[in-house]
Amino acid sequence: MKVVICSSYEEESMKAVEIFARRMREKPNIVLGLATGGTPVGTYKELIRLHKEEGLDFSQATTFNLDEYAGLSPSHPQSYRYFMDKNLFDEINIKKENTHILSGLAEDLEAECASFEERIASAGGIDLQLLGIGSNGHIAFNEPGTARNSRTHVVDLAESTIRDNARFFDDPSEVPRQALTMGIGTIMEAREIVLLASGGGKARAIANSVEGPVTEEVPASILQDHACVTFIVDKEGASLLKGNYQT
Numbered sequence: 211m212k213v214v215i216c217s218s219y220e221e222e223s224m225k226a227v228e229i230f231a232r233r234m235r236e237k238p239n240i241v242l243g244l245a246t247g248g249t250p251v252g253t254y255k256e257l258i259r260l261h262k263e264e265g266l267d268f269s270q271a272t273t274f275n276l277d278e279y280a281g282l283s284p285s286h287p288q289s290y291r292y293f294m295d296k297n298l299f300d301e302i303n304i305k306k307e308n309t310h311i312l313s314g315l316a317e318d319l320e321a322e323c324a325s326f327e328e329r330i331a332s333a334g335g336i337d338l339q340l341l342g343i344g345s346n347g348h349i350a351f352n353e354p355g356t357a358r359n360s361r362t363h364v365v366d367l368a369e370s371t372i373r374d375n376a377r378f379f380d381d382p383s384e385v386p387r388q389a390l391t392m393g394i395g396t397i398m399e400a401r402e403i404v405l406l407a408s409g410g411g412k413a414r415a416i417a418n419s420v421e422g423p424v425t426e427e428v429p430a431s432i433l434q435d436h437a438c439v440t441f442i443v444d445k446e447g448a449s450l451l452k453g454n455y456q457t
């Protein structure tokens with residue numbers, strides 16, 4: 211895997227956007243995999259700027275988001291649908307019908323997961339997947355111990371993830387206990403993956419994922435087996451790495 215160490219969060223976001231913009235210009239009908247959380251917000255801001263100022267075109271793009279909380283409606287401010295609309299989709303020229311986010315309100319959550327897999331397959335698979343990483347090494351909501359061949363599924367969130375995400379909710383007791391998530395096997399089928407991490411809280415997870423053994427106990431370490439992955443990390447996030455990497 212390729213590792214790029216940046217001096218700041220802003221530089222990290224710019225590096226991610228360089229890859230996204232290049233791929234979008236090469237393939238206007240690109241299929242993007244997207245993430246939520248704090249980390250990609252700078253990337254989305256810069257994509258919006260490129261759209262508004264330089265005409266980066268999303269009109270033929272299709273997107274699939276990694277995950278969604280179970281039980282939250284799309285209008286709930288902490289739902290990932292709401293997050294994506296506010297932080298990206300409402301500001302660019304993407305067709306809303308081409309933006310796919312798992313429904314946390316589906317009556318049959320398992321059927322929703324199966325239909326999501328079918329939608330990814332009929333779009334031709336994901337060309338470029340953006341990922342964040344949890345402090346426990348999770349990718350999407352695939353917590354430590356998730357099978358590496360897992361497909362989109364319903365998960366019980368780890369206590370550490372509930373704690374990490376409580377900052378987004380008024381009251382920690384409001385954090386949903388379950389979510390729907392792309393599986394590790396689903397993510398590994400993306401043709402290219404960019405993982406972003408920033409801050410010292412991610413340093414241990416980054417070191418374990420990049421330099422540790424490939425193990426289901428650290429879901430992001432499985433990315434070592436993917437042919438085209440770039441980790442873009444700020445200095446704090448990279449502080450426990452021992453190797454020499456591109457800066």
Ligand code: F6R
Binds near residue numbers: 247341343350351
């Ligand atoms: C979000 C997601 C999660 C986050 C991870 C890091 O769609 O899949 O795996 O990427 O929890 O979250 P932040 O960026 O808030 O630190």
